[in-house]
Amino acid sequence: MNAHDTVRPIRWTPQGLQLLDQRELPTEVRYLDCKTSAEVAEAIREMVVRGAPAIGIAAAYGVVLAAQEALAEDATRWRELLEPKITRLAESRPTAVNLFWALERMRQRLATAGRDPVAALLEEARAIQEEDLAANLCMGELGAGLLQEPCAVLTHCNTGALATAGYGTALGVIRSGYASGKITHVYAGETRPWLQGARLTAWELRQDAIPVTLIADAAAPLLMRRGEVRWVIVGADRIAANGDVANKIGTYGLAIAARAHGVKFMVVAPTSTIDWQLASGDDIPIESRSHDELLTVQGVRLAAEGVAAWNPVFDVTPAEYIDAIVTEHGVVHGPRPDTMARLREKISAQGG
Numbered sequence: 001m002n003a004h005d006t007v008r009p010i011r012w013t014p015q016g017l018q019l020l021d022q023r024e025l026p027t028e029v030r031y032l033d034c035k036t037s038a039e040v041a042e043a044i045r046e047m048v049v050r051g052a053p054a055i056g057i058a059a060a061y062g063v064v065l066a067a068q069e070a071l072a073e074d075a076t077r078w079r080e081l082l083e084p085k086i087t088r089l090a091e092s093r094p095t096a097v098n099l100f101w102a103l104e105r106m107r108q109r110l111a112t113a114g115r116d117p118v119a120a121l122l123e124e125a126r127a128i129q130e131e132d133l134a135a136n137l138c139m140g141e142l143g144a145g146l147l148q149e150p151c152a153v154l155t156h157c158n159t160g161a162l163a164t165a166g167y168g169t170a171l172g173v174i175r176s177g178y179a180s181g182k183i184t185h186v187y188a189g190e191t192r193p194w195l196q197g198a199r200l201t202a203w204e205l206r207q208d209a210i211p212v213t214l215i216a217d218a219a220a221p222l223l224m225r226r227g228e229v230r231w232v233i234v235g236a237d238r239i240a241a242n243g244d245v246a247n248k249i250g251t252y253g254l255a256i257a258a259r260a261h262g263v264k265f266m267v268v269a270p271t272s273t274i275d276w277q278l279a280s281g282d283d284i285p286i287e288s289r290s291h292d293e294l295l296t297v298q299g300v301r302l303a304a305e306g307v308a309a310w311n312p313v314f315d316v317t318p319a320e321y322i323d324a325i326v327t328e329h330g331v332v333h334g335p336r337p338d339t340m341a342r343l344r345e346k347i348s349a350q351g352g
């Protein structure tokens with residue numbers, strides 16, 4: 001860890017999984033203990049842990065707990081008993097493909113596990129966590145390398161250590177860019193309605209002494225028109241094979257505004273976020289969450305009783321609005337089906 005990277009949201013202990021409770025930040029810094037796989041599924045659903053890579057890592061540890069439970073329930077039928085527990089983890093949130101990617105990887109490890117399946121699964125979950133951190137450090141360098149001269153940038157949602165094993169995706173590029181003098185200042189959109197930007201990104205950057213200014217989401221086009229930022233840097237929850245990107249609601253609008261103002265748009269995501277099965281972003285399932293997230297703030301009702309709400313929490317940015325997708329296997333400039341296919345070939349050539 002360096003001076004600009006101090007937060008770690010996921011800890012495995014002999015007693016189970018500890019998750020930094022992101023519902024409580026920034027007021028309380030408290031880890032929640034998850035001792036069962038059902039508790040892990042609930043923690044993902046309720047956004048104790050959130051952000052695509054972090055959801056995948058938490059779910060992987062959830063499978064370790066699930067295997068322990070299944071073995072304790074019936075050592076002869078444990079494989080059968082494990083399946084519904086994995087299904088419950090898979091049903092916790094629909095959009096971030098890292099969840100399904102991590103569960104599939106755990107299933108594959110299970111298929112080759114020897115006499116001690118829990119130890120094998122724990123080793124795999126740890127590997128997923130460590131590889132994510134390594135990918136973030138690599139993407140941080142690659143993404144910062146795209147910034148030609150010192151500038152301010154805008155980010156959306158929280159893509160930091162809190163959303164990953166550590167360091168972050170888009171926020172990892174921001175960490176690396178700030179450390180190398182390429183990024184002078186960060187603007188963070190508040191990210192209505194859950195306020196990941198206001199509550200999490202601003203807190204995380206403050207923890208790590210990176211200068212941040214919070215803006216209302218609706219202020220972003222004005223910020224761009226005034227020439228205050230050169231790049232928008234965001235993460236992703238699922239990237240389709242043609243380079244379309246699902247990310248936190250509001251990302252699509254930022255991409256359109258960026259293109260209209262000559263601001264560059266960078267997406268930073270590990271290859272575990274790419275869903276090669278989906279030809280385009282139109283096929284990405286978009287999570288809808290409780291209307292209360294919009295109609296109330298911290299339990300206090302804002303809108304009049306009887307007012308309806310619509311709360312899709314992700315949107316899809318078409319690839320044509322994206323200048324670069326940064327992964328741990330390299331940068332895709334101008335994502336399109338063919339440039340994405342070249343990345344896929346490179347990943348297979350590198351044994352990924």
Ligand code: MRU
Pocket residue numbers: 050051052053096156157158159160163164168169170196234235236237247248249313
């Ligand atoms: O609903 P959330 O907070 O889980 O959404 C998170 C995002 O949209 C992030 O931008 C994305 O997961 C990338 S995080 C490295």
